Amino acid sequence: MTDTAPPLDPAQLGAYFSLIEVSSLLRHTVEQQLKDAGGLSYVQFQLLATLGDAPEDGLRMTDLADGIVHSRSGLTYQVGLLERDGLVRRSPSVDDERSTTVSLTDAGREVLGAVFPGHVEVLRQLFLEPLSPDDVASLADVLGRVRDHMRTIPPRSARPRRKRD
Secondary structure (H helix, E strand, O other), rough: OOOOOOOOOOOHHHHHHHHHHHHHHHHHHHHHHHHHHOOHHHHHHHHHHHHHHOOOEEEEHHHHHHHHHHHHHHHHHOOOOOOOHOOOOEEOOOOOOOEEEEEEOOHHHHHHHHHHHHHHHHHHHHHOOOOHHHHHHHHHHHHHHHHHHHHOOOHHHOOOOOOOO
């Protein structure tokens, strides 16, 4: 006999499916707005926005991958596209010669400035409009606790690599 987890109750299942549907609907609209306003994918926007909040000397590639929960190879590809477009620059890390640091360029800041107003408007209309300030505070608290719990599991970029046979 195998040990199986007990089934989810209707409230748990409803919360999960609501989260998935809200995430999908919101992401679709956000992705379209980012593409229209700045020619960016969702991941590229996440990278630029994360770098926009980072220290001026940028962030290490590994820290970026962990922060946006993206694979190392996927991040390298996306950063390469952004670098090609002049939105970011890569340089050797001053703290660790084995690491690469990515920083936002002035052109990257301009693109962020172009996409942010529409991005905020989409979030207000689609996500925040039906919520009261108390709802927003409660949702931020609940999702923050779930995020923090999920972050206790090492991100993909921090997991040990599999040994090749």
